[in-house]
Amino acid sequence: MIIPVVDFGVYSLSERDAAGEELQRLSEELKAAFSQVGFAFLKNSGITQEEVERVMESSKRFFLQPEELKEGFSRTSFPNNPNHGWVSMEAERLNPSQPGDLKEAFNVASFHPDIKWPSSDAVRDFREIHTAFFQRCKELSLRVLRLMAQSLGLDPDVFLNAHQFIGTDENGTTLRSLYYPPLKSETVKEGQLRCGEHSDYGSITLLFQGSEGLQVCTRAGEFISTPTIPGTVLVNVADLMQRWTSDQLLSVRHRVLLPPVGDSSTRQSLAFFVQPDNEARITCCDGSNKYPPITGGDYLLQRFSESYGKD
Numbered sequence: 612m613i614i615p616v617v618d619f620g621v622y623s624l625s626e627r628d629a630a631g632e633e634l635q636r637l638s639e640e641l642k643a644a645f646s647q648v649g650f651a652f653l654k655n656s657g658i659t660q661e662e663v664e665r666v667m668e669s670s671k672r673f674f675l676q677p678e679e680l681k682e683g684f685s686r687t688s689f690p691n692n693p694n695h696g697w698v699s700m701e702a703e704r705l706n707p708s709q710p711g712d713l714k715e716a717f718n719v720a721s722f723h724p725d726i727k728w729p730s731s732d733a734v735r736d737f738r739e740i741h742t743a744f745f746q747r748c749k750e751l752s753l754r755v756l757r758l759m760a761q762s763l764g765l766d767p768d769v770f771l772n773a774h775q776f777i778g779t780d781e782n783g784t785t786l787r788s789l790y791y792p793p794l795k796s797e798t799v800k801e802g803q804l805r806c807g808e809h810s811d812y813g814s815i816t817l818l819f820q821g822s823e824g825l826q827v828c829t830r831a832g833e834f835i836s837t838p839t840i841p842g843t844v845l846v847n848v849a850d851l852m853q854r855w856t857s858d859q860l861l862s863v864r865h866r867v868l869l870p871p872v873g874d875s876s877t878r879q880s881l882a883f884f885v886q887p888d889n890e891a892r893i894t895c896c897d898g899s900n901k902y903p904p905i906t907g908g909d910y911l912l913q914r915f916s917e918s919y920g921k922d
Contacts, residue, residue, distance in 0.1 A: 614827070615644045615809045616652040616847070620795035622754055624657025624747065634758065642860075643756070645848050649863035650827060652843040653755075658747055660842045663819045667879045669740045670788035672733045673697075674715050684717070684729060685709060692721035694915070700792070706807030706866075707917050710800040713869070718752035719745055719786040722778055734866065745786045746884035748817055749777050752784075755815060755846060756885070757802065763859060765896055766814050770855075773891035783813070783886035783911045791824070794869060804869035805878065811849035812914040813886035813907070819846040821879040828864040851887065853903045884920055886911055 617640045620626070621633040644651035673681070678699070686696040701711030719741045728738040737825055756770040776782040791805045805824065818825075825845075826834040837845070853862040870876060887893060889908030897900050 612741045613653055613912055614648055614650045615640070616654055616840070617641060617644060618655055618845065619653040619657075620655035622758070623655050624750055624754075627659075634761065637760040638708060638762035641758055647861075649861035650837075650845060650847045652840055652845055654840070656751055656844050658751060658819075658844060662747065663881060666740055666744045666788065666881055667819075667821055668882075669734065669737050671718055671790065671879060673717060673729050673737060673788075674790040674792075676731070676733060680731060684727065686718060688752070689721065689723075689726055691723045691725060693728060694718055694783065695720040702758075703918055704807055705809035706804075708802075710803040710806050712807055713791065713794060713799070713803060713805045713847045715790045715792070715869075717788045719788075720756065721780055721868045723780055723904075741788070742788060745778065745883075748786060749784070751844070751883045752777075752815060752817060752883065759815075759852075759860070763856060763896065765865060769896065773887040773893070774814070774885065777885070781886045781890070783884075783908065785884045785886070787882045787884060788883045789878075789880045789882065791867065793875040793877060796869075796872050799869065803869075804866055805869055808864055808866040809918075810862045810864050811847065811884060812851065812885055813849045813912060814852045814855075815885045816847050816849055817883040817885070818847070820845065821880040822876070823872070824867045824878050826866050826868060834866065849884070850914075851893060851907070855893050855896055857899050857901045859897070 616831060622637060641651060681697050682698045686698050687693045689695045698716040700713060700715055704711045753771060756774060757767050760769045761767050779786045820839045823836060823839050826836045828834050828835055848860045848862045850862045853860055887907030889906065891907045892904055894904045
């Protein structure tokens, strides 16, 4: 399996719009990738490598702080949005049958006025940088969703109408900064990975990788390593979108391996998890009843309970 590279230039964030024929051709390329592989690299998206590196550098400064400075921003400590905030090492197990994942994360899931942001001298630009990047990812995601609807012969706004509240507490979309620290092989538990085998929860995910380590599962059940292509964004279909499209588009399992023995390097990535609005009612878009209706918020809560337990 080879993940296709799709040139998004005609509909990039630097372009106001594109002609109908160009969009149709692009939508067909995306459909081929998402229905056969579940993943696609987008080049010329409009989001630059410099933007990505700026967010990674800001988040790394946060992760390198002492734990006592990070604990005040812990996930579940913000009443208006319990998914916002810092996730400590091993607190999350994306494969519930294995030990906790060997990673830290910071979820930007809320812009409520009462949210407290990291603001020490080391990370005083954290809020500004992450907020700006969230908005850039939102804009790109909406363009991808529009093309996905078009590729399926649907009203181009059918997915957009269910993503009207991205960036508010009425929608679970999250920008997640991920940090995988150096590991000592003697402390790793049996079956433990940097990120356990899983599929994503919502509509689509945008992933920006700082280095290799991600593996994607083929239809034959074999995990293959994905390359890192600077300047691109790796986009994948998530579980609720597969359900929404009656399995026309594929949500594929993936994982992040441990580094080779003796490799003390770190790994960073940025994931933008796009979710439908909490109250959006998701039904099969082909009119079938292959899957029962469910709201975006209820589905997300079900998946969180699997990854975190009853927190």
